[in-house]
Amino acid sequence: MAHDDVQPASLACGDCPIQHRAVCARCDADELEQLEKIKYYRSFEAGQTIIWAGDQMDFVASVVSGIATLTQTLEDGRTQMVGLLLPSDFVGRPGRNRAAYNVTATTDILMCCFRRKPFEEMMERTPHIAQRLLQMTLDELDAAREWMLLLGRKTAREKIASLLSIVARRDASINMSPSARQMVFDLPLTREAMADYLGLTLETVSRQMSALKRDGVIELQGKRHVTVPDMDRLLLEAGDDSDGGFLI
């Protein structure tokens, strides 16, 4: 998951052919050449499952463009989203060859993959890769823990408001000044995906969206296009004491 400290500009790192913050921010020419040899691209269509939980993983990868979700399921079909993969996010872990989650493309997606074994060997020789991955993993852990608070203790309305403010914030950091009061963005998730993320049913998501609209917290044009007239109001509804999103 990406974070507030990661500026979109930092995603493309100069003339690095991989253009990925996890592995190339501090790579020298020699290291980049090594990476070049073990890398390949894979693309998936929206809705495709990229990796099934339990699958053999012979690669680690980073998202170049598009969005994917990490989900866990109970055998009776209950599913919980446990993470989002946004451009520049990393998936797969050195040292383990089985996937722990389902990874599903929610939009068309392009992944930059590295063969696992050589990547691990390279990591041994190239300390700053482990350091960078540690940094990213710690960010993800913070995000996951923030989400635990949401899942365990927030009301449905607060959950929705939290998700909206997070998406708004991320969109804003890409499209406009993050301090603007009014924000406009498209939801990258269906109601069902929102429900899976928030630990709710899609009906409750829909009802709370309608409630927030009725109360003037948000405006909806169509189903995906959202206008937030007053971000402070939305953040208040989210129930966070802090200024909002660690998440995403």
Place this chain on the structure above:
Amino acid sequence: MAHDDVQPASLACGDCPIQHRAVCARCDADELEQLEKIKYYRSFEAGQTIIWAGDQMDFVASVVSGIATLTQTLEDGRTQMVGLLLPSDFVGRPGRNRAAYNVTATTDILMCCFRRKPFEEMMERTPHIAQRLLQMTLDELDAAREWMLLLGRKTAREKIASLLSIVARRDASINMSPSARQMVFDLPLTREAMADYLGLTLETVSRQMSALKRDGVIELQGKRHVTVPDMDRLLLEAGDDSDGGFLI
């Protein structure tokens, strides 16, 4: 408490004075000497808050003995536990000087601390420390995500059964063969702490404990001492498809 006196063999790494898997498993004599210089011990009593969210952190640390919890709170007082710190676990992150969570001792606890700046500098020079921390952080992330599934999608009864099976499993890995059908252990948590961990109220925890007892899934001697006559039954109640605990 059982955990104070029993240390898994793997925690003590040879003649390393720090005896901590995060930082010394592959340290040579020279590195150990450096660590020795920046380390100190702190101890806390059960109930004490070790670190407040937002506090300045001038150290990173690992638990030598005892148990602590990581909690997040909303400003109206709702709290959610987001992690447990057990002996050998690491807390604090290189590269950030503000704590993100409250850390509270649930038993008397001894921590081995390293001054942050020199630790970071040492990490730069000593690749395997970052590699080890990455490994540990990835494990924690998996645990957090497993917990997200629990928080978002499991019923109260399943949550309790999950927690019990996790504690049983961890205890078993210390005290006896993990494959035994019957298990006996002490809960290291109060009902309130269990509730904070599971995203429930303490009344619901109590009720579900009683229900599991009534249904013969567990036996209770006193409030903390638990006997599980049939671990498979408990795991079934936990609703996991896998064989249980990534967690803890």
Place this chain on the structure above:
DNA sequence: AACAGAATTTGACCCAGATCAAGCAATATC
């Protein structure tokens, strides 16, 4: 042993969110 205080259990009641079931709107297919 008796008491105080905390932790836990149990009961009665309530409500947020789940479930079940229709309708509606937008897009894709023929």
Place this chain on the structure above:
DNA sequence: GATATTGCTTGATCTGGGTCAAATTCTGTT
């Protein structure tokens, strides 16, 4: 242009777990 298909909304009803309150252990102290 008619018709599925898919995603979303809304309504009616039910229920798991929350809330409030009162016992009942347990623990430590005098």
